[in-house]
Amino acid sequence: MITEQESPSGAGQQLDEVVIRFCGDSGDGMQLTGGQFTSTSALFGNDFATFPDFPAEIRAPKGTTFGVSGFQVQFASKDIHTPGDAVNALIAMNPAGFKVNIADVEPGGIVIVNEDEFEKVNLRKCGYEDGYNPLDDEEINAKYRVYRVPMSRLTRESLAESGMGAKDIDRCRNMFALGVVYWLYERPLETTIGFLEETFTKKKNKPEIAKINIDALRAGYYFGETAEIFPVRFRIAPMKRKPGTYRRIGGNEATVLGLVTAAQKAKKNLLYASYPITPASEILHGLARMKQYGVKSFQAEDEIAAVCAAIGASFAGDIGVTGTSGPGMALKSEAMGLAVILELPLIIVDVQRSGPATGMPTKTEQADLLQAMFGRASECPCIIVAPSGPGDCFEMAVEAVRLSVRHMCPVIYLSDGYIANGAEPWLVPDADSIEPIEVTHPKASDFAEGFLPYLHDRETLSRPWALPGTPGLEHRVGSLEKEDGTGNLSYDPDNHDAMVRLRAAKVEAAAKFIKPLEVDGPESGEALLIGWGGTHGSIATAAEELRKKGRSVAHAHMRHLNPFPSNLGELMSRYEHVIIPEINLGQLSMLIRAKYLVDAKGINLVRGRAFRVDELMRRIEAAIEGRVFEEAMS
Amino acid sequence: MSDSNGATTSLPVYKPKDFTSDRDVRWCPGCGDYAVLAGVRKTVANFGRRKEDYVFVSGIGCAARFPYYMDTYGVHSIHGRSLAVATGVKVANPELEVVIVSGDGDLLSIGGNHTIHAMRRNVDLTVVLLNNKIYGLTKGQYSPTSEFGKVTKSTPMGSLDFPLNPLAVAVAAGCTFIARCIDVDAKHLDSILTRAMKHKGLSFIEVYQDCNIFNHQAWFYASQKETKPETTVLVEHGKPMIFGAEQDKGLVRKDGRLQVVTLGDGVSESDLVVHDESNQNLAFMLSQLAHPEFPEPMGVLYVDESKPTYDGLLHEQLDHAKSKGGAPDLAALLRGNETWEVTA
Known part of the structure; x- marks a missing residue:
C-alpha cells in the first residue's frame, strides 16, 4: 500500500492502541467520517472496534447538544475487544460536540477542534455562558492538548477555485478533518479516495462532488504536514493475525449474511417480514437486496402482520423470519405463541434497545431476555440464542435457522444496538465448509398408517414439516390445543398437560445439539x-x-x-x-x-x-x- | 400442479365429500355457516384445482373454525391475523389457492388493519367475510358492523358506535374484486366464489350470514323470498339495475346519486343505470345503498383485472434479480467489496 510522503518530522511514535472519537452535528457526516477512518485502518491491518453514537432525531436543531452525533473507534496493533473507554483523541467539529464529549477524553489527550465554529452564536446554542469560550479556558488547556484548527476557513480557501457553491464546500469540512487525522496517525488516503470516487462519481454521477471532497481530504492531510502544529505523529503497526481473507463487518450486516447463508445451506427460500424499527431496520434493508439468493423481503403494515406473514411462509415451506426490536417483539408475542403451538420454524430477530416503550431507540440494552423467555401468554417456550459481537452475528444467525428447522420451534435471536451498529474485522468464513442445514418435507408414501401431522421425532421432538401442495398430506393446524399425534383439537386435560410438557421438552432437546460453554481463562x-x-x-x-x-x-x-x-x-x-x-x-x-x-x-x-x-x-x-x-x- | 417428475397428471373428479374433513362440525344448529360450508365444498370440488393446492386460512371466531371442516391444507390462526398469515402463505408459494374465511369481528375490528393493507397490496387471495353483525363466539357483543344503538350484553343502553361499511372500505382500499351475496343463496355464492378464486388479486366477498342465536333474522329482509325482491337488487355487468317482486323498480342516477324509480309513467328500462363492474365510482355508490331506503346490491360490484398482484410482482423481482445477478455466489457475497489478506 502506498502512503503519502513522509512527514518532515520523521517517523511517528509507536503506539499499540488508540481510541479516537469524531463528533459534530448530526448533519456533519460524522458517521461517514468515522466509517472511513475504520475502513482505512482495517485495510491497513489494524484490529478495530467501533461505536457509533447518534441521536434518534435525524436532524436535530443545528448546534445543540442533543443533536450531537459521535463515532468512536479503537484501532490497534494487537487484539482488542471493545471500542475503548477513555478517548485518546477527540475531533470536535463544533462546540456542542466538544461540550458533550470532552469529559470522555483522557487527561493529556488530544483535542482537535474546528476553531471557526467556536463563535458567539454556537457557544450560546449549546449553553455556554456569554463571553465564555472553552478553548480559552486555562483549566481545559492544562488538562488536554487542544489543537485549534480553523477548518471551515481552510476548507473554503482550499476549494475557492473549485467553482462550487458555499453549501457544497462547507459539507467537505469533515473530509478536511479526516485528512488531518490521517496525517496524525500515518494513515494512507487511498481507501477514502476510492470510496469518494465510487460513491459520487460512479454511483451518483457527481464527479465534481467527489473532487472537492478529495481535495478537502488532501488539504487536511497537507495542513497536518506543513502547519507543524502537531509536535508528533503516531504509528500503529498492523497486527499479526491468523492468515486469511478479512473484511470489516457490522452486526446487522453479519445477521443479513448469516440468514442468507442459512437459507442457501438449507436450500430454501427465506421470507423476511419486518416493520421498520431502530436499530433493526438495516437488516430489512440488507435482505431486500438479496433477492437473487431467494430472499423475499416483506415490509408489513405492522409488527403483528410481519410475524404472521413469516409464520404463513413457514407453513408453506419458506424459512419465515421476522425482525424487530423489543417493543416490536412485545407486539408479536401472541403470534409467537401461535408459532409455538403450530410447531413451525420461525426466527424472531430482536435487536434490543433501551426501553421501556420507546425508551432510547438508538441506545443499547440487554433487557429483553426475560421477555424472550417468558413474555407470552401461558407456557410458551422458545429457543433463544444471542450473538456475542458483530462478526458472531453471522454464525448465530445460521445457528438460529438450524435449530428452528431441526426442532420445528421458534428461535429468538437477541442481538442489541451495540452489536448491530458496531463493526470489527472478520475472517471471512469458507462458504463451502459451513455444514448444510438438513430439511425434509414428507410425502404421503412416508406414512403407511396414515399421516400424523403431530407425530414427534424422538430425538428432536420435531413434527413433520408437510407442505401445502403435497398430495395426500392435507391437514389443518391451528391455535387451539392439539392432540398429540393427530393434531386434532383437544380439550382433554391430560393431553394438554402432555403437550405443555412436550413443547418445553422440545426446547430442552436442543441442548443435545448445542456446543458446550467454553471458558476463557483458568479452568477453576x-x-x-x-x-x-x-x-x-x-x-x-x-x-x-x-x-x-x-x-x-x-x-x-x-x-x-x-x-x-x-x-x-x-x-x-x-x-x-x-x-x-x-x-x-x-x-x-x-x-x-x-x-x-x-x-x-x-x-x-x-x-x-x-x-x-x-x-x-x-x-x-x-x-x-x-x-x-x-x-x-x- | 405437476408430479415430482414434472409431468402433468390429470385432475381427479371431486365431489364435495372429498373436501369434507373427518371433524364434526360444531356450529350451532341452524347457523348460516352450514350453508356456506356446503356451498364452498361444492364450489372447490368443481373449480378445477387439486385439493392439495387449497389452503384455507382463518382468524378467530365462529366462522374461523371453517378450515377444520375442509379436507384441504388449513391454518386456524389467531384473532384478526388471517390475512397476514395468508399473505405469507401466498408469497411463499403463489401456486397455492388461498382462501380466507372469517367473521366481521375478525376481519373488520381486530384485523381491520390487515384487511385494508392486503387489499391495497392486491395479494392474490380470496376473502370470504361471514358477516353476522355480532360477536357469536364470545356470546353476543355488538360487532363493527352492528347497527347503531344495538342493545347487547356489552351495550345494555344501546351501542354508541356507527357501523363500518365493508364494501365501501374495500372500494377505498383499492380492492380489485368486490362482491356480496347471502348465505342461503347457494347458487349465487357458487358463481361469485368461482369468479373470485379465478380473479388474480384480492377478492372480497361479503356474505350476509345469520347468527340464529345472538342476532337471528338480522338479514331476514334480504334473505326471505317474500321480502328479498324488494330489498335487494342483483347487479350484473352490462345489465340495467332492476328489482322488485314485479321487476317494476330500478335505479337511476340523478343529481350524482342513485335513486329508486318505478318503471312506467315515462320511466323505461333504458333510463336505468347499467351495471359496469369496471366503474369504481359506481361501486362506491352501490356500496352506500342501505335498507330500508334502498335495495341492497347483491352480486359483483367491482372488478379490476389490470392491477398486478403483490405476490406476482414480488416473484417477478426475484426472477429479475436471479437473471440479472447470475447464479448465487455465497463465497463472493461473504467476501463483500473490500477485503484484505493476512499472510503467515
Missing part, C-alpha cells in the same frame, strides 16, 4: 464471569486485565440462553464466585440463580451503553471481595 479459580450478547468485549478485556493483576478470573460468554448449555452447572461449580455483568437489572442472574441455586452476583448498569472496562474491573473485584461497590456512577 476465584471467579467465573458469565456474560451474554454485546458485553463480550468489555467483560473479556476486564477478565484479561484482572488476570494480569494476578486474579484468577475466567470468562464464559453464553450464546445459547434457552436452553442453557448442558455443562453450565458443572462449570460454575469450579469457581468460588459467579459474577454476571449485564446491561439490565439482573435478568440472566435471575435465570441462573433460579435454575442452579447458585449465589450468582450481578453487575448491573443500565445506561444505554457498554460497560467501561476500568469500572467493570473495580466492580468485579468488589464482588469477589464481598464489598459493596461505593463508587459514584460516572
Whole structure:
C-alpha cells in the first residue's frame, strides 16, 4: 500500500492502541467520517472496534447538544475487544460536540477542534455562558492538548477555485478533518479516495462532488504536514493475525449474511417480514437486496402482520423470519405463541434497545431476555440464542435457522444496538465448509398408517414439516390445543398437560445439539464471569486485565440462553464466585440463580451503553471481595 | 400442479365429500355457516384445482373454525391475523389457492388493519367475510358492523358506535374484486366464489350470514323470498339495475346519486343505470345503498383485472434479480467489496 510522503518530522511514535472519537452535528457526516477512518485502518491491518453514537432525531436543531452525533473507534496493533473507554483523541467539529464529549477524553489527550465554529452564536446554542469560550479556558488547556484548527476557513480557501457553491464546500469540512487525522496517525488516503470516487462519481454521477471532497481530504492531510502544529505523529503497526481473507463487518450486516447463508445451506427460500424499527431496520434493508439468493423481503403494515406473514411462509415451506426490536417483539408475542403451538420454524430477530416503550431507540440494552423467555401468554417456550459481537452475528444467525428447522420451534435471536451498529474485522468464513442445514418435507408414501401431522421425532421432538401442495398430506393446524399425534383439537386435560410438557421438552432437546460453554481463562479459580450478547468485549478485556493483576478470573460468554448449555452447572461449580455483568437489572442472574441455586452476583448498569472496562474491573473485584461497590456512577 | 417428475397428471373428479374433513362440525344448529360450508365444498370440488393446492386460512371466531371442516391444507390462526398469515402463505408459494374465511369481528375490528393493507397490496387471495353483525363466539357483543344503538350484553343502553361499511372500505382500499351475496343463496355464492378464486388479486366477498342465536333474522329482509325482491337488487355487468317482486323498480342516477324509480309513467328500462363492474365510482355508490331506503346490491360490484398482484410482482423481482445477478455466489457475497489478506 502506498502512503503519502513522509512527514518532515520523521517517523511517528509507536503506539499499540488508540481510541479516537469524531463528533459534530448530526448533519456533519460524522458517521461517514468515522466509517472511513475504520475502513482505512482495517485495510491497513489494524484490529478495530467501533461505536457509533447518534441521536434518534435525524436532524436535530443545528448546534445543540442533543443533536450531537459521535463515532468512536479503537484501532490497534494487537487484539482488542471493545471500542475503548477513555478517548485518546477527540475531533470536535463544533462546540456542542466538544461540550458533550470532552469529559470522555483522557487527561493529556488530544483535542482537535474546528476553531471557526467556536463563535458567539454556537457557544450560546449549546449553553455556554456569554463571553465564555472553552478553548480559552486555562483549566481545559492544562488538562488536554487542544489543537485549534480553523477548518471551515481552510476548507473554503482550499476549494475557492473549485467553482462550487458555499453549501457544497462547507459539507467537505469533515473530509478536511479526516485528512488531518490521517496525517496524525500515518494513515494512507487511498481507501477514502476510492470510496469518494465510487460513491459520487460512479454511483451518483457527481464527479465534481467527489473532487472537492478529495481535495478537502488532501488539504487536511497537507495542513497536518506543513502547519507543524502537531509536535508528533503516531504509528500503529498492523497486527499479526491468523492468515486469511478479512473484511470489516457490522452486526446487522453479519445477521443479513448469516440468514442468507442459512437459507442457501438449507436450500430454501427465506421470507423476511419486518416493520421498520431502530436499530433493526438495516437488516430489512440488507435482505431486500438479496433477492437473487431467494430472499423475499416483506415490509408489513405492522409488527403483528410481519410475524404472521413469516409464520404463513413457514407453513408453506419458506424459512419465515421476522425482525424487530423489543417493543416490536412485545407486539408479536401472541403470534409467537401461535408459532409455538403450530410447531413451525420461525426466527424472531430482536435487536434490543433501551426501553421501556420507546425508551432510547438508538441506545443499547440487554433487557429483553426475560421477555424472550417468558413474555407470552401461558407456557410458551422458545429457543433463544444471542450473538456475542458483530462478526458472531453471522454464525448465530445460521445457528438460529438450524435449530428452528431441526426442532420445528421458534428461535429468538437477541442481538442489541451495540452489536448491530458496531463493526470489527472478520475472517471471512469458507462458504463451502459451513455444514448444510438438513430439511425434509414428507410425502404421503412416508406414512403407511396414515399421516400424523403431530407425530414427534424422538430425538428432536420435531413434527413433520408437510407442505401445502403435497398430495395426500392435507391437514389443518391451528391455535387451539392439539392432540398429540393427530393434531386434532383437544380439550382433554391430560393431553394438554402432555403437550405443555412436550413443547418445553422440545426446547430442552436442543441442548443435545448445542456446543458446550467454553471458558476463557483458568479452568477453576476465584471467579467465573458469565456474560451474554454485546458485553463480550468489555467483560473479556476486564477478565484479561484482572488476570494480569494476578486474579484468577475466567470468562464464559453464553450464546445459547434457552436452553442453557448442558455443562453450565458443572462449570460454575469450579469457581468460588459467579459474577454476571449485564446491561439490565439482573435478568440472566435471575435465570441462573433460579435454575442452579447458585449465589450468582450481578453487575448491573443500565445506561444505554457498554460497560467501561476500568469500572467493570473495580466492580468485579468488589464482588469477589464481598464489598459493596461505593463508587459514584460516572 | 405437476408430479415430482414434472409431468402433468390429470385432475381427479371431486365431489364435495372429498373436501369434507373427518371433524364434526360444531356450529350451532341452524347457523348460516352450514350453508356456506356446503356451498364452498361444492364450489372447490368443481373449480378445477387439486385439493392439495387449497389452503384455507382463518382468524378467530365462529366462522374461523371453517378450515377444520375442509379436507384441504388449513391454518386456524389467531384473532384478526388471517390475512397476514395468508399473505405469507401466498408469497411463499403463489401456486397455492388461498382462501380466507372469517367473521366481521375478525376481519373488520381486530384485523381491520390487515384487511385494508392486503387489499391495497392486491395479494392474490380470496376473502370470504361471514358477516353476522355480532360477536357469536364470545356470546353476543355488538360487532363493527352492528347497527347503531344495538342493545347487547356489552351495550345494555344501546351501542354508541356507527357501523363500518365493508364494501365501501374495500372500494377505498383499492380492492380489485368486490362482491356480496347471502348465505342461503347457494347458487349465487357458487358463481361469485368461482369468479373470485379465478380473479388474480384480492377478492372480497361479503356474505350476509345469520347468527340464529345472538342476532337471528338480522338479514331476514334480504334473505326471505317474500321480502328479498324488494330489498335487494342483483347487479350484473352490462345489465340495467332492476328489482322488485314485479321487476317494476330500478335505479337511476340523478343529481350524482342513485335513486329508486318505478318503471312506467315515462320511466323505461333504458333510463336505468347499467351495471359496469369496471366503474369504481359506481361501486362506491352501490356500496352506500342501505335498507330500508334502498335495495341492497347483491352480486359483483367491482372488478379490476389490470392491477398486478403483490405476490406476482414480488416473484417477478426475484426472477429479475436471479437473471440479472447470475447464479448465487455465497463465497463472493461473504467476501463483500473490500477485503484484505493476512499472510503467515
